[in-house]
Amino acid sequence: MREWSLWAESRPPGPPGRGPRDWVLTGVLMVAVLAEGLLRPDVPARVATVVMTLALIPALLWRRERPLLMVVIVFGVSWVVPLFTGHQPELISGAFVLLLAYSLVRWGSGREIVAGVALILGKIGISGLTGAIPLSEVIAGFLLMCTLFALAAAMRFRGRLRARELDQAKLLERERLARDLHDTVAHHVSAMAIRAQAGIAVSRTSPDAAVDALRVIEAEAVRALSEMRTMVRALRGGDPADLAPSPAVADLAELAGPSPEGPRVDVEFTGDLRDLPPTLGTAIYRLAQESVTNARRHARHATRIGVRVHGGDAIVRLRVSDDGDGGPVRSGGFGLAGMRERAALLGGTCDAGPDVTGGWTVTATLPRSLT
Known part of the structure; x- marks a missing residue:
């Protein structure tokens, strides 16, 4: 079994890109820095501190893509500037650097984490040794950073576990x-x-x-x-399991009617559903079955679940909807991921979300011809 090494750790896949929230955060922090600079005349080297902080805040926009570089820039500048001003930055709004430290451990590679953490803790330690900050602040800084690093590491592990479960x-x-x-x-x-x-x-x-x-x-x-x-x-390896007869589109009629497990299910067939490839019929059945199961489990106050299958000339459409409360994603499970995977393997699509008229709707579109 291969031993784990932080130095060899790679970056987590799929970091979120820059979105509206990042721009809003940057703008709000800039306003906060300006406001603090105006309202706190006691800040040493106030103009230089405000200008430096304003110039460094945009580094937050690249904190996920280039975490180590942003840490080096921000902590490096905040380390060098006091050599010229003679004062440590004392803006409360300058605490945005904590986000950079968090992003370093959350999204950086092992080498980036080692280098960045050494830089951050080294800056705190050297500031204490030179008397720039009192010992109590050095201890508090170490504790705060270690807590932040632990939180980021926990979120990193959680993200990796979720990605592994999704792959499974x-x-x-x-x-x-x-x-x-x-x-x-x-x-x-x-x-x-x-x-x-x-x-x-x-x-x-x-x-x-x-x-x-x-x-x-x-x-x-x-x-x-x-x-x-x-x-x-x-197929991705593994031994074949015991096989049961594969269901078809016509078997969806068995889902219709009232059920002690949840709302009533109404099934409707339209269009031409004759001569469907057996694989396609089975896929439609599986997608509908999973959608009905999810609706019965999670649709609050629902009284009806509608299943509609329409056969067109080139595609077959499936729509499963309920009259519940709708709202955000109802479950943190991986049923929808499996449904999307099945549809994609057959050249189709599968989506789910709140309906504009209320309730929750799952739609799937699959080609009639499998190539």
Whole structure:
């Protein structure tokens, strides 16, 4: 088992980009610095301190993408400027540097964390040794920074754990889809074997019937190849599990009606849903089943769940909605991630969110033809 090393730690994936909240935070801090500079004439080297702080605040905008560089710039400048002014910065609003220290541990690599933490704690320690700040403030600074670093490390671990669980949910959905695909491919192969046996039996007495059997075999082979391509994309290792018959779109009717587990379910089929590939039918069923289960668990005050499947010329649409309270995301689980993964593997999309008319709606769009 490989030993963990902070030095070899890589950056966490997917840090949030700069958004409106970052710009608002920067603007609010700048206003706070100006206000404090005007209202506190007792601040030593007030003009230089205010100008320096205003110039450093925009570093917050890059605190996730370049955490070490921003720490070096801000803490380096705040270390050098007192050499010229003779005073330590004393603006309360200058506490924004704590956000940089947090972002360093939360989003930096192991090497960046080691270098940045050494710089931050070194600055505090040297300031205490030179008498620039009293010993009590040195101790308080060390405790504050260590607490901040621990909080950032905890959030970093939490983010990694959530990403790992999300990957596991996607993997499980791939394996589940692969098992469903196994059923449909086995069905096609069985049909080919039966037709081949029939063709052999009638080949001498009825050549036309034998030709018809070959045509059916050809069609089944094309479908089986299409299913196999999808299976290869979906399967990610592991031994096959015990298989049960795969459900189809028509099986959604079993969900209809009142239920002791939650609101009543109404199922509606429209458009052309004939001759759907078995994999597509199973995917529609699984997506609808998961959506109904989530609605029964999380839809507050819901009295009805509607399931509508529409078959178009090129796509099949699924819509599952309830008349509950709606609102933000109802669950922190990974059911929706698995649904999106299943839809994406078949070349489609799946989205969920509050409906403008109230309640919660899940929509999925899948192509009729699997390539």
